[in-house]
Amino acid sequence: MSSESSLFSHRWLPALLLAPLMLLIVLFFYVPVFQAFYWSFFLEQPFGGGSEFVGLQNFQRVLSDPEFWGATGRTVIFMLTASSLAVIVPLMLAVAADRKIGMSYPARNILVWPKGIAGASIGVVFAFIFNPFVGLMAPLNSLFPGLWNPGIDGTDAFVTLVAAHVWSGIPFNFVILLAGLRSIPPTMYQAAAMDGAGPWRRIFDVQLPLIMPQLFLTFVLEFTESITSVFALIDTITGGGPGGSTTLLVYKIYVDGFRGFDLSGASTQTAILMVFVLLLAACQFFFLGRRINYER
Amino acid sequence: MNKFTLAAVAAVMAGAGSAQATDIEFWYGNTGNVEVAIKAQCDAFNASQSEHKVNCVGQGSYEVSMQKAIAAYRAKNHPVLIQFFDAGTLDLMLSGAVEPVQDLMPEVKWDSYIAGARAYYETSKGKLFAQPYNSSTLLFYTNKTELEKAGITETPTTWEGIIEAARKLKAAGHACPFVTDGDTWRILEQFSARHGLPIATKHNGYDGLDAEYVINSTFAAKHLANLVEWRKEGLVRLAADTKAGNYTAAFNAGECAMMEQSSGSYAAAAKAFDGKYELTVDMAPMYKDYTRHNTFVGGASIYIMKGHDKPEIEAAKAFLDFLRKPEQQMAFTAATGYVPVTTDVLDTIAKSPDANSPKYATAKVGVESMNQPATADTRGIRLGFYVQFREVFMEETQKAFAGQQTMQVALDNTKKRGDQLLRRFEQTYKGKQLP
Numbered sequence: 001m002s003s004e005s006s007l008f009s010h011r012w013l014p015a016l017l018l019a020p021l022m023l024l025i026v027l028f029f030y031v032p033v034f035q036a037f038y039w040s041f042f043l044e045q046p047f048g049g050g051s052e053f054v055g056l057q058n059f060q061r062v063l064s065d066p067e068f069w070g071a072t073g074r075t076v077i078f079m080l081t082a083s084s085l086a087v088i089v090p091l092m093l094a095v096a097a098d099r100k101i102g103m104s105y106p107a108r109n110i111l112v113w114p115k116g117i118a119g120a121s122i123g124v125v126f127a128f129i130f131n132p133f134v135g136l137m138a139p140l141n142s143l144f145p146g147l148w149n150p151g152i153d154g155t156d157a158f159v160t161l162v163a164a165h166v167w168s169g170i171p172f173n174f175v176i177l178l179a180g181l182r183s184i185p186p187t188m189y190q191a192a193a194m195d196g197a198g199p200w201r202r203i204f205d206v207q208l209p210l211i212m213p214q215l216f217l218t219f220v221l222e223f224t225e226s227i228t229s230v231f232a233l234i235d236t237i238t239g240g241g242p243g244g245s246t247t248l249l250v251y252k253i254y255v256d257g258f259r260g261f262d263l264s265g266a267s268t269q270t271a272i273l274m275v276f277v278l279l280l281a282a283c284q285f286f287f288l289g290r291r292i293n294y295e296r
Numbered sequence: 297m298n299k300f301t302l303a304a305v306a307a308v309m310a311g312a313g314s315a316q317a318t319d320i321e322f323w324y325g326n327t328g329n330v331e332v333a334i335k336a337q338c339d340a341f342n343a344s345q346s347e348h349k350v351n352c353v354g355q356g357s358y359e360v361s362m363q364k365a366i367a368a369y370r371a372k373n374h375p376v377l378i379q380f381f382d383a384g385t386l387d388l389m390l391s392g393a394v395e396p397v398q399d400l401m402p403e404v405k406w407d408s409y410i411a412g413a414r415a416y417y418e419t420s421k422g423k424l425f426a427q428p429y430n431s432s433t434l435l436f437y438t439n440k441t442e443l444e445k446a447g448i449t450e451t452p453t454t455w456e457g458i459i460e461a462a463r464k465l466k467a468a469g470h471a472c473p474f475v476t477d478g479d480t481w482r483i484l485e486q487f488s489a490r491h492g493l494p495i496a497t498k499h500n501g502y503d504g505l506d507a508e509y510v511i512n513s514t515f516a517a518k519h520l521a522n523l524v525e526w527r528k529e530g531l532v533r534l535a536a537d538t539k540a541g542n543y544t545a546a547f548n549a550g551e552c553a554m555m556e557q558s559s560g561s562y563a564a565a566a567k568a569f570d571g572k573y574e575l576t577v578d579m580a581p582m583y584k585d586y587t588r589h590n591t592f593v594g595g596a597s598i599y600i601m602k603g604h605d606k607p608e609i610e611a612a613k614a615f616l617d618f619l620r621k622p623e624q625q626m627a628f629t630a631a632t633g634y635v636p637v638t639t640d641v642l643d644t645i646a647k648s649p650d651a652n653s654p655k656y657a658t659a660k661v662g663v664e665s666m667n668q669p670a671t672a673d674t675r676g677i678r679l680g681f682y683v684q685f686r687e688v689f690m691e692e693t694q695k696a697f698a699g700q701q702t703m704q705v706a707l708d709n710t711k712k713r714g715d716q717l718l719r720r721f722e723q724t725y726k727g728k729q730l731p
Binding site for chain 2: 043045046047048049052054061067131132133149150151152153154240241243244247255256258259260261262264265
């Protein structure tokens with residue numbers, strides 16, 4: 001045994017201390033995951049009156065369903081637009097707050113506050129902000145009637161969703177990126193400045209390369225997060241509409257399973273989504289992760 | 297699936313406290329003034345006797361209530377009584393999780409329920425599965441004050457009349473003559489029923505699980521296409537077109553002059569209009585060339601769930617008996633605008649000094665609407681995964697209203713996707729017979 005384990009005199013104590021957490025993880029993650037995979041091979045009656053093994057039929061059905069691919073396509077678009085913006089916007093803010101410009105100290109504090117707001121609350125607020133009659137866009141709408149209406153126009157609804165997601169992603173990514181920037185030794189800038197590098201040059205040649213580990217972390221988390229955490233926003237802002245334009249995969253699963261009682265279809269899509277997210281994270285680590293230099 | 301397990305665990309914890317034999321739970325989904333009325337009935341029942349105690353638990357919506365009931369039933373911690381809405385009727389009938397009320401309470405005079413309310417919840421052999429509770433039907437509301445301002449003295453009763461009135465309102469500068477939310481129940485189901493049109497073959501599924509949707513080829517398709525045109529013309533508005541963002545709120549605030557809505561909204565509309573506008577409420581409009589048939593009963597009914605012992609069932613029966621009492625039904629009607637659906641209550645109202653009071657306004661017209669001549673296609677809807685079908689219908693028609701596809705394409709898609717749902721339902725319940 002290694003030296004760490006000698007911290008505990010009793011060999012069962014570490015296991016005992018871990019047990020409550022493991023129990024929760026098993027109960028709320030592994031059991032449902034196993035059940036979702038299991039049900040995806042069955043046609044399951046909602047009240048459990050009976051179930052029939054159908055092999056891969058559920059997968060066949062889901063994979064040949066244009067609605068599934070529509071929702072998957074929207075999920076990918078959302079992932080690319082919303083998560084990129086959710087990293088780029090905090091990055092700009094962090095670079096600005098890192099510099100000794102006016103208000104950068106209070107900004108470092110204030111920008112973290114939205115972290116304390118639940119997704120559903122953000123949704124309610126954004127639904128109000130983007131309301132076509134009383135929100136931010138209302139003046140534009142009175143000039144050009146019908147220009148902005150997320151209740152009718154699917155693109156408008158999607159934009160609202162992206163904006164809300166980016167906003168809610170600011171605090172966490174901001175903290176990570178700012179911490180990365182703060183940890184760069186000032187001597188590096190001083191040396192660069194001495195060599196005649198201007199502020200922009202210093203950002204692209206010194207700061208960004210040196211915070212690659214943080215950027216990578218935020219991108220990985222954002223990409224996987226954006227797929228699942230958007231649920232609360234969709235549920236409160238658009239309800240998946242209008243015309244299914246904001247029904248991302250995670251919301252479709254909820255609607256099919258919990259409002260339509262199609263447990264098998266929802267389980268099958270859950271299984272597919274989970275594999276997709278795992279593959280995505282694996283790809284990121286495989287293709288990007290190994291190029292990142294963690295040494296300073 | 298995380299949520300599912302969470303719900304199951306929550307249900308287990310919720311159930312842990314109620315161990316006493318005569319304590320039973322009743323889950324309902326309504327909120328707002330209806331919830332207040334339901335709570336009042338529970339309190340009244342508990343105060344009226346000491347043998348049983350019903351614990352009424354609000355779940356926030358019909359869907360959430362059902363989700364939790366499914367989880368709880370699988371965890372064997374389900375309530376004795378559960379309220380559920382019209383669209384889930386077949387899902388519950390085939391679930392094997394509920395006991396038909398008529399089997400458990402054969403002594404009750406179930407015939408006193410009006411035919412329109414019975415047909416929706418009874419088996420093909422005429423056995424009532426659930427006790428109708430908060431029953432409603434579709435009615436037509438107008439803001440008489442606004443109509444008169446535009447020179448319309450007579451409340452329209454046909455679609456042709458409504459459109460004529462809407463044009464006048466628009467000419468008078470009214471921004472929102474007629475409002476709807478495009479909900480399946482309102483613009484498809486109730487429209488088809490009162491015009492005598494089928495929604496699916498096999499008499500809307502009453503004659504077998506192998507039914508298919510026909511909504512893209514009946515007159516309903518024409519009406520829905522008309523709605524799109526009328527919206528373009530500025531005569532019909534959708535909920536999202538209104539300032540209020542919610543069509544009932546838009547009507548209640550006086551923003552919109554006419555709407556089709558459940559009788560259950562009457563109380564709120566009357567309250568909002570009080571002293572400002574005059575409200576009229578009538579049967580939902582017809583196209584003039586069509587004969588009027590009955591509208592469906594909407595709202596919800598109460599089911600008794602299986603797997604409970606005798607004292608609990610006795611308590612459930614006592615509570616259901618209590619809810620059927622005329623004075624209870626009348627108080628509930630007066631507080632909510634829901635429609636009483638037993639003949640004895642209607643008689644009692646007719647004989648009471650308040651017979652013409654506005655609080656019973658919807659009772660008379662609602663029952664009249666549900667009592668119109670019925671056909672085999674206007675009994676109700678017995679189609680599987682129907683809740684999901686409603687979502688599909690909304691999604692496809694919203695695209696049509698937004699101009700992304702024509703209404704005919706929307707309805708063709710809806711039929712195709714709906715038929716897939718029906719086939720999957722048939723396969724899920726393979727070997728089960730329609731009761």
